[in-house]
Amino acid sequence: MEVLKIATAGSVDDGKSTLIGRILYDTKSLTTDKLEAIEKTSKQRGYDYLDFSLATDGLVAEREQGITIDVAHIYFSTKKKSYIIADTPGHVEYTRNMVTGASTSQASIILIDARKGVIEQTNRHFFINNLLRIKDIVVAINKMDLVDYSEEVYNKIKADFETLMSKRDYQDQKITFIPVSALKGDNVVNKTDKMPWYKGEALLEHLEQLSKADIYNVGTPRFPVQYVIRPKTEEFHDFRGYAGKVYGGNLSVGDEVIVLPSKTRSKIKDIYFYNEKYETASRRSSVTITLEDDINVSRGDMIVKENDLPTIDKQFTANVCWMDATHLTPGGKYVVQHGVNKVLAKVDRINHKIHPDYSGIEKDVTELKVNDIASVTFKLNKPIFYDQFKNHRTNGSFILIDTQSNNTVGAGFIQ
Amino acid sequence: MNKDTSNINSLENEAIYIIREVAAQFERPVLLFSGGKDSITLVRLAVKAFYPAKVPFPLMHIDTGHNFPETIEFRDRLVKELGLELIVRNVQDSIDEGKVKEETGRYASRNQLQTTTLLDAIEEFKFDACIGGARRDEEKARAKERIFSVRDDFGQWDEKNQRPELFDMLNGQIDLGQNVRVFPISNWTELDVWSYIEEENIEIPSIYFAHKRKVFLRDGMIWSADDEVVYRDDHEEVVEELVRFRTVGDMSCTAAVLSDATTITKVVEEIRESTISERGARIDDKRSEAAMEKRKQQGYF
Numbered sequence: 001m002e003v004l005k006i007a008t009a010g011s012v013d014d015g016k017s018t019l020i021g022r023i024l025y026d027t028k029s030l031t032t033d034k035l036e037a038i039e040k041t042s043k044q045r046g047y048d049y050l051d052f053s054l055a056t057d058g059l060v061a062e063r064e065q066g067i068t069i070d071v072a073h074i075y076f077s078t079k080k081k082s083y084i085i086a087d088t089p090g091h092v093e094y095t096r097n098m099v100t101g102a103s104t105s106q107a108s109i110i111l112i113d114a115r116k117g118v119i120e121q122t123n124r125h126f127f128i129n130n131l132l133r134i135k136d137i138v139v140a141i142n143k144m145d146l147v148d149y150s151e152e153v154y155n156k157i158k159a160d161f162e163t164l165m166s167k168r169d170y171q172d173q174k175i176t177f178i179p180v181s182a183l184k185g186d187n188v189v190n191k192t193d194k195m196p197w198y199k200g201e202a203l204l205e206h207l208e209q210l211s212k213a214d215i216y217n218v219g220t221p222r223f224p225v226q227y228v229i230r231p232k233t234e235e236f237h238d239f240r241g242y243a244g245k246v247y248g249g250n251l252s253v254g255d256e257v258i259v260l261p262s263k264t265r266s267k268i269k270d271i272y273f274y275n276e277k278y279e280t281a282s283r284r285s286s287v288t289i290t291l292e293d294d295i296n297v298s299r300g301d302m303i304v305k306e307n308d309l310p311t312i313d314k315q316f317t318a319n320v321c322w323m324d325a326t327h328l329t330p331g332g333k334y335v336v337q338h339g340v341n342k343v344l345a346k347v348d349r350i351n352h353k354i355h356p357d358y359s360g361i362e363k364d365v366t367e368l369k370v371n372d373i374a375s376v377t378f379k380l381n382k383p384i385f386y387d388q389f390k391n392h393r394t395n396g397s398f399i400l401i402d403t404q405s406n407n408t409v410g411a412g413f414i415q
Numbered sequence: 416m417n418k419d420t421s422n423i424n425s426l427e428n429e430a431i432y433i434i435r436e437v438a439a440q441f442e443r444p445v446l447l448f449s450g451g452k453d454s455i456t457l458v459r460l461a462v463k464a465f466y467p468a469k470v471p472f473p474l475m476h477i478d479t480g481h482n483f484p485e486t487i488e489f490r491d492r493l494v495k496e497l498g499l500e501l502i503v504r505n506v507q508d509s510i511d512e513g514k515v516k517e518e519t520g521r522y523a524s525r526n527q528l529q530t531t532t533l534l535d536a537i538e539e540f541k542f543d544a545c546i547g548g549a550r551r552d553e554e555k556a557r558a559k560e561r562i563f564s565v566r567d568d569f570g571q572w573d574e575k576n577q578r579p580e581l582f583d584m585l586n587g588q589i590d591l592g593q594n595v596r597v598f599p600i601s602n603w604t605e606l607d608v609w610s611y612i613e614e615e616n617i618e619i620p621s622i623y624f625a626h627k628r629k630v631f632l633r634d635g636m637i638w639s640a641d642d643e644v645v646y647r648d649d650h651e652e653v654v655e656e657l658v659r660f661r662t663v664g665d666m667s668c669t670a671a672v673l674s675d676a677t678t679i680t681k682v683v684e685e686i687r688e689s690t691i692s693e694r695g696a697r698i699d700d701k702r703s704e705a706a707m708e709k710r711k712q713q714g715y716f
Binding site: 002003031071072073074075077082084096097099100103104226227229230231232233235236239241243244245250271272273274275276277278279280281282283284285286287288299323335337339340393394397398399401406407408411 | 418419420421423425426427428429431432435436438439462463464465466467468469551552558559578579580581582583584586588589590601602604606607689
């Protein structure tokens, strides 16, 4: 079945959890026992409506404070697709959570409170979705019931958002505006008759018809070797398979390839998925490849097509989202995990900080704090094989690991 | 002839990728095997991930001593057929050594006691990664769980301080004494697991299919009366019903459902139409709204 991962972004009280709860309710994805639990708690709190946010806020602290702290994953399916929604909270560590949620998503929903319109937070949400090059964005203008389902309000917000769109870097994004009321269920799963002026689809209808071509960024094939399979059994005595996931484009038997960093040439002999052989390994499949020649390949090496080499370099510049309470400073040392490859890196310089509200850049920055986004140049202890993020989502991104705490402290998008 | 891997399940591809990362990033991984459908699915994925080589880590079963006999019989056969290594550690031993105290009364269960036995076994074998079959759709505290979830020296989960996970880059760097719980089927739903079992023709224990069993009714749930494990009051009447188990844990905390689904296809149909969640049949979650979160913090799987 087709799986669609969606990230959601909205400020506190924009009704994000309510929207997700509404989707679950209207697609009958909430089971009787879960629904009963929601009814019970809503009643205890004296609400005269069902508080759908209770379906997603899983931690005690979240229920106590009535807010979402951590990225939660919510699952539901229709006859057409399986959906995974990353519910990313909009406050405190918003950049960290949004970047995390968006990094694994193919589409994104940005929520706007119809009463408040486009606010500073909306700029940030859009900026991050643009930075991560999410191809399909839905701008859900929520709480339409509180503005009398006014077409004027909707048009004003749409026009304001379009001003924002002109500033974006990634122009190929498809943006769809939908007026909704999560609380009342208008235009979420079912089309409402309260806004006859809106001719488009309901939110779920829109998601249902998204095709792979709409949501996936295509690049050139990259095959980072994850694990070397050597059975050393009688039957497979000389078998030497390279296990990994295919990124960017397809690989086929007979393709002329180069193994990095050794730059050894060879040809793809067989493509295995379990005990079956295939002619073609498509993007995102976890296969095992054998080569015509007996060469030394290990984890972290990369198999690429002959006339399609990535950049091989010991330094790069990237947009970094800093996610930790510690600060990033020039001279700081980190582990760069680029796919399955790890190298030691040193911060050469912070070029400038980027204001995610589209108000420009800031030079002469000496450190990065949590939620900061900046252009940073790194020097590495050995070369990596990368593409620019704009050309290759997977091979152009990396995470930063603190050598002391082992925590994931940042994410980067290579320029 | 011109076969293309594009129709292979994307969840399966993701899980295989994760399992391979475990083998590559850790020195001493182990697959936690309960005999339930989720861990059987994990075994299948592990076999696929390393073919034609053998699965490069052992399975470990924390045996509460209250397992369904069908599960144990199935476990031993599976391990033998696939040539896998199996480690078994018993909750009974932890009780005998005085490390944990058996619960008593109506709702007594050994489910919580497993945690101590598990943490001891992790220390005994110095496991640095434990692969488990937990899924995010099971329970709302699990929805916040990472794929690589770091546990401290005491096996505890710090839910407010989790590492962000981006793209499919999995950070398995840990300090000595820490370990990582790995959940390759995090993004699968119950229906996904069943559909996969059907599609792959995977054998599962017979208790997952409809069978006649002596049961009794309590709190609107159906309990097995076939054995001495589940505490039963004298007034709780035993009847014979056609039932199956939807989730298979310890006998003392797993309720049955009325069902006539005798084949995997019928089970999938039943799940698709079900209006009760899987963990609705788990008494251990009903102790309080935060029951799962509390157990997880203490190191429960």
